[in-house]
Amino acid sequence: MTYKWQRKGMNIDHELDQYFSIDHPGQSYEGQLHGPEALYTSYKDLIKIYSDLDFKKGVFVDLGSGNCRASLLFKCINPRIDVISIDWNYEVISKARSAGKIIGIQSSKFIHGDLNEIDIPNADAYFLYQSTDELLYRIMEKLKNHHPYKLYAIESHGDLIPKLKNDFSWLKECNVISQSSSQRYDPMIYRFSSRPFSSFSQEILNINKGMHLNFFHELLLELRWHKEYVALIEEEDHCWLASTYLVQSGLVAQTYEFRYPHRIVSAGKIKKLFKNPPELKTFIKERFEIHSKIRKIILAPHIQIEYIDRGRIHLK
Ligand SMILES: C[S@@+](CC[C@H](N)C(=O)[O-])C[C@H]1O[C@@H](n2cnc3c(N)ncnc32)[C@H](O)[C@@H]1O
Missing domain, CATH: 3.40.50.150 (Vaccinia Virus protein VP39)
Known part of the structure; x- marks a missing residue:
């Protein structure tokens, strides 16, 4: 017209x-x-x-x-x-x-x-x-x-x-x-x-109570609304935990922008998703605070908390 x-x-x-x-x-x-x-x-x-x-x-x-x-x-x-x-x-x-x-x-x-x-x-x-x-x-x-x-x-x-x-x-x-x-x-x-929305995560979370979920894109994005889940990220020499809360796709394909801590991570490094480990819950919770000094929470080879001002501290 x-x-x-x-x-x-x-x-x-x-x-x-x-x-x-x-x-x-x-x-x-x-x-x-x-x-x-x-x-x-x-x-x-x-x-x-x-x-x-x-x-x-x-x-x-x-x-x-x-x-x-x-x-x-x-x-x-x-x-x-x-x-x-x-x-x-x-x-x-x-x-x-x-x-x-x-x-x-x-x-x-x-x-x-x-x-x-x-x-x-x-x-x-x-x-x-x-x-x-x-x-x-x-x-x-x-x-x-x-x-x-x-x-x-x-x-x-x-x-x-x-x-x-x-x-x-x-x-x-x-x-x-x-x-x-x-x-x-x-x-x-x-x-x-x-199309009608149907949740990927609900069934999976119900079945295994959120323990060790295999990572896939849709699940990670559903977990972006939850503070009680983390992604296990595998680097060459250590593994660390990023909270799934507010994660987004990165600008580059096959990457994710995590907020807690703020890091761009390639999909290949994400190995598992799981519920916050009980022994690390306080640190994970503290990391959400605006002025938190906690950066990385390292799981292996040793459990360590990386602080902005104090470097990596070993946890027993
Ligand atoms: C790029 S303009 C597009 C305007 C219009 N849709 C168009 O295409 O001509 C985006 C608009 O979104 C508004 N905006 C941005 N964030 C917003 C928010 N959180 N709530 C409501 N409006 C918002 C801005 O004020 C701006 O007018």
Whole structure:
């Protein structure tokens, strides 16, 4: 479909932002001021996403909506669609609320909130153009039980699409729907479909009570929400324990970024997953504290605790 405004030579993003009165120099994001071209999805790409939707009356949620272009555009094209925008930046949300009023979008459809904290509404489709890190895992954890839905995604920093492909077992089928009209790290626009979530870990943990589980990717990522499990990492001359809590895939394929302690570890070095050994529980617990000085907890050849300021101390 071609829209009237798809004329050559027009900066459609600027013109439509002005038309909706949501134009501004950009927004501070991750500590830096970014211009609209970097921060927001072009209306041209949003049209591609809209055209791909397999519903015209359902709910679309923009997860980190910025100036809420998707909401305003989709609603102008199709008044029956329900678009919910969520962003923690009050300025962009309040501007979009004023713009939405003119087109007839209720103010409650523009949610000012932190995606880490709030419940995410059920939807037929979600949109994610967002940095990865912990926020991605928290968002996806909330979407885990929202099946069925589609998730549209545009790469942000180079690891969003690989993580969506690998780290969330409740996403299946990744399709490229089109090429983005903006310069992006990965030039494609992706559509994922959900599948019902079924836990890998629950059955395994029940069977052997969490003792010596064979490592596999999906299990490690499920255990990222638990403080009471560790991974056994084998180096050439020693073995040590990393807590599974908040582990993520690393930027390089076949690596993991552990948080406790903060280390990038290649998958080949992870030998087992198991419950915190009782004799080391206090040290493992202490390592979660913000100012903890405990770094590595070494299991073999001798049990040792490695401190930031004191080096390795033997435990009897
Ligand atoms: C790259 S922009 C994408 C904006 C919009 N989805 C688009 O594509 O045009 C990401 C947005 O996510 C918002 N954001 C980042 N972290 C957030 C959080 N924890 N809760 C809510 N919004 C967040 C930022 O304020 C920013 O507006």
